[in-house]
Amino acid sequence: xxxxxxxxxxxxxxxxxxxxxxxxxxxxxxxxxxxxxxxxxxxxxxxxxxxxxxxxxxxxxxxxxxxxxxxxxxxxxxxxxxxxxxxxxxxxxxxxxxxxxxxxxxxxxxxxxxxxxxxxxxxxxxxxxxxxxxxxxxxxxxxxxxxxxxxxxxxxxxxxxxxxxxxxxxxxxxxxxxxxxxxxxxxxxxxxxxxxxxxxxxxxxxxxxxxxxxxxxxxxxxxxxxxxxxxxxxxxxxxxxxxxxxxxxxxxxxxxxxxxxxxxxxxxxxxxxxxxxxxxxxxxxxxxxxxxxxxxxxxxxxxxxxxxxxxxxxxx
Amino acid sequence: xxxxxxxxxxxxxxxxxxxxxxxxxxxxxxxxxxxxxxxxxxxxxxxxxxxxxxxxxxxxxxxxxxxxxxxxxxxxxxxxxxxxxxxxxxxxxxxxxxxxxxxxxxxxxxxxxxxxxxxxxxxxxxxxxxxxxxxxxxxxxxxxxxxxxxxxxxxxxxxxxxxxxxxxxxxxxxxxxxxxxxxxxxxxxxxxxxxxxxxxxxxxxxxxxxxxxxxxxxxxxxxxxxxxxxxxxxxxxxxxxxxxxxxxxxxxxxxxxxxxxxxxxxxxxxxxxxxxxxxxxxxxxxxxxxxx
Numbered sequence: 001x002x003x004x005x006x007x008x009x010x011x012x013x014x015x016x017x018x019x020x021x022x023x024x025x026x027x028x029x030x031x032x033x034x035x036x037x038x039x040x041x042x043x044x045x046x047x048x049x050x051x052x053x054x055x056x057x058x059x060x061x062x063x064x065x066x067x068x069x070x071x072x073x074x075x076x077x078x079x080x081x082x083x084x085x086x087x088x089x090x091x092x093x094x095x096x097x098x099x100x101x102x103x104x105x106x107x108x109x110x111x112x113x114x115x116x117x118x119x120x121x122x123x124x125x126x127x128x129x130x131x132x133x134x135x136x137x138x139x140x141x142x143x144x145x146x147x148x149x150x151x152x153x154x155x156x157x158x159x160x161x162x163x164x165x166x167x168x169x170x171x172x173x174x175x176x177x178x179x180x181x182x183x184x185x186x187x188x189x190x191x192x193x194x195x196x197x198x199x200x201x202x203x204x205x206x207x208x209x210x211x212x213x214x215x216x217x218x219x220x221x222x223x224x225x226x227x228x229x230x231x232x233x234x235x236x237x238x239x240x241x242x243x244x245x246x247x248x249x250x251x252x253x254x255x256x257x258x259x260x261x262x263x264x265x266x267x268x269x270x271x272x273x274x275x276x277x278x279x280x281x282x283x284x285x286x287x288x289x290x291x292x293x294x295x296x297x298x299x300x301x302x303x304x305x306x307x308x309x310x311x312x313x314x315x316x
Numbered sequence: 317x318x319x320x321x322x323x324x325x326x327x328x329x330x331x332x333x334x335x336x337x338x339x340x341x342x343x344x345x346x347x348x349x350x351x352x353x354x355x356x357x358x359x360x361x362x363x364x365x366x367x368x369x370x371x372x373x374x375x376x377x378x379x380x381x382x383x384x385x386x387x388x389x390x391x392x393x394x395x396x397x398x399x400x401x402x403x404x405x406x407x408x409x410x411x412x413x414x415x416x417x418x419x420x421x422x423x424x425x426x427x428x429x430x431x432x433x434x435x436x437x438x439x440x441x442x443x444x445x446x447x448x449x450x451x452x453x454x455x456x457x458x459x460x461x462x463x464x465x466x467x468x469x470x471x472x473x474x475x476x477x478x479x480x481x482x483x484x485x486x487x488x489x490x491x492x493x494x495x496x497x498x499x500x501x502x503x504x505x506x507x508x509x510x511x512x513x514x515x516x517x518x519x520x521x522x523x524x525x526x527x528x529x530x531x532x533x534x535x536x537x538x539x540x541x542x543x544x545x546x547x548x549x550x551x552x553x554x555x556x557x558x559x560x561x562x563x564x565x566x567x568x569x570x571x572x573x574x575x576x577x578x579x580x581x582x583x584x585x586x587x588x589x590x591x592x593x594x595x596x597x598x599x600x601x602x603x604x605x606x607x608x
Contacts, residue, residue, distance in 0.1 A: 030436050032430075032434075032512075032513045032514075033430035033434040033436045034430075034436075036426050036427060036429060036430045036513070036514075036517070037426075037427045037430055037431070037442070039423050039426065039427070040423040040424055040426065040427035040482070040483060040488065041427060041442065043423070043479055043480070043482050043483035044445075044446065044449075044483040044485075044488075046464055046468070046479075046483070047461060047464065047479065047480040047483045048449045048457075048483055048485065049445065049449070050460065050464060051457035051458075051460035051461045051464065052449060052452045052457055054457075054460035054463075055452070055456045055457050055460060058456075058460075065459070112346070112349070115342045115343070115345075115346055116346075118342075122595070125591055125594040125595045127346075127350070128594055129587065129590060129591060129594070130350050130353055130354045130357070131349070131350065131353050132590070133353050133354055133356055133357045134353055134356055136538065136583065136586050136587055136590060137356040137357060137360060137583045138542065138579075138582055138583060140356035143355055143356050143359055146375075146376055149375075153374065153375035154375075155375075158375070189352065189353070192353070194486070194535060197531050197534065197535070198490060198493075198531060200531070200597070201494075201527035201528055201530070201531040201597060202494075202527075204527040204597060205494065205497055205525075205527060205528075221335060221338070222334055222335070222338055233497075236493035236494065236496045236497055237493055237494075239493065240489055240490055240493045243447060243450065243451075243489065244450075244486070246451070247450050247451055250451075251453065273453065273455070276453060276455055276456070277455060280455050280456055281455070286456065286459060289455070289456050290456045292453075292456075293452060293453040293455070293456040293457075296451075296453055297448075297451050297452045297453070300451035301448060301451060304447075304451070
């Protein structure tokens with residue numbers, strides 16, 4: 001009742017007007033909300049909420065995809081955090097990955113979207129395509145296989161040999177100390193994806209009159225304009241971009257498996273998700289894999305909380 | 317560089333707060349990164365045009381020397397020898413991609429609107445659920461997902477791909493973020509004119525967040541186009557183009573030419589879609605005043 005009163009108060013100026021929904025505004029404003037939500041959320045519950053809940057439940061079992069799962073309590077989690085040295089290596093790599101590629105990728109998305117926004121028409125669409133190309137060309141990172149080929153015909157080796165920086169070819173992806181840094185470079189190259197395009201779209205919706213008002217208020221250069229006008233105006237997109245960035249940076253696996261193999265040399269390129277894939281798709285220890293997924297999930301949720309707090313301070 | 321500067325001088329009246337030094341720095345940076353980013357595009361196009369001896373050349377060269385269309389001829393030959401008529405794969409892909417893209421954009425936007433602009437109980441909880449759902453690893457939810465799809469008896473139908481795609485979390489989140497920016501006055505005035513909520517949604521809200529749903533369409537199209545349906549579709553007659561193209565490309569050395577053509581086509585279709593959507597994103601900017 002209380003809730004209804006509140007809405008009724010808000011809808012007051014509308015209620016007096018004609019129209020199907022307005023005559024019974026108090027009730028219909030809720031009903032119509034739920035009607036609009038229903039199709040999406042029914043599907044969302046079926047195909048996302050239930051599977052996620054099921055996975056969390058499975059993380060407390062010994063499910064191996066053949067036998068009926070047995071409840072094992074915290075066993076998987078204890079094993080994961082205490083007895084699984086490889087998981088700790090994977091976790092360390094993932095955190096390093098996320099801490100380096102996350103913020104840099106995010107800033108790159110923002111910077112390039114912002115510069116591209118200066119252009120107009122076809123040129124702009126073309127530039128967007130060029131920068132988005134690594135994300136649209138499917139497994140475009142395969143080109144790095146050619147660049148990083150371990151013999152002297154690999155592009156990188158060839159170049160370094162020519163310049164006498166190295167004396168013999170380096171097997172990049174099989175040398176422990178190079179694996180992680182090179183994977184980070186490739187990942188950065190792949191940065192301009194979802195966040196980038198949403199920033200491009202977000203920049204479109206910034207109210208142009210704000211810029212003129214800003215110029216009158218004494219904003220002198222483009223950097224001030226960016227910080228005091230553009231960024232605050234596109235905060236919703238910044239938050240969206242951050243979430244997408246977190247989900248990408250913590251879930252790095254594909255490029256590691258494709259370029260360094262799984263398992264990689266001395267696990268130098270192993271990440272939480274490659275570890276998860278190892279248990280989930282190779283060893284069929286689904287209970288254990290679910291526990292890994294749950295830990296990863298908590299890690300991302302925590303990071304997200306932190307990042308959203310930081311983003312609230314943009315433009316202050 | 318000169319051309320760029322001209323471009324800027326031309327628009328000087330429009331853009332405030334721009335210094336030539338700043339322009340130079342930023343565009344220099346753009347140039348360098350632009351070349352790096354364009355490499356895969358360049359490689360895919362060149363590989364598709366390479367004759368076989370160049371494809372097998374070692375070490376590989378980026379640019380083609382004797383361009384030929386033989387690879388595409390090879391691909392068409394391979395297409396004609398497919399198990400079911402090739403047009404069937406095309407039809408399947410059209411159904412799955414259009415269904416998954418239109419369905420998701422529509423349902424996610426429709427749900428994002430009340431989450432953004434209406435006041436009701438449980439709103440924040442629903443929204444956080446969607447955002448959090450994106451952080452759960454997709455690998456482990458696949459098995460429960462499979463069980464649910466079997467339970468609904470939509471296994472081995474188009475629905476097994478389309479319905480889950482409609483409920484991805486990203487679309488709702490993206491649409492809600494853009495709708496949050498719309499001033500409430502915009503909708504109020506339409507309501508005062510007697511428009512119902514669905515009318516407000518289709519006539520006012522959606523046109524004003526056009527850049528958002530065009531961008532979402534790009535993401536979703538890419539997802540759907542890349543889907544081979546290997547988990548849910550058993551019948552050959554239901555499988556999408558992506559599956560059959562990958563089958564052709566997997567034909568080993570004998571199919572190396574066709575395989576390069578396949579890579580080209582797999583990349584070209586989403587790029588065409590991307591360009592159509594992106595240029596429309598720009599149109600909104602020039603034709604409507606958005607929030608002014």
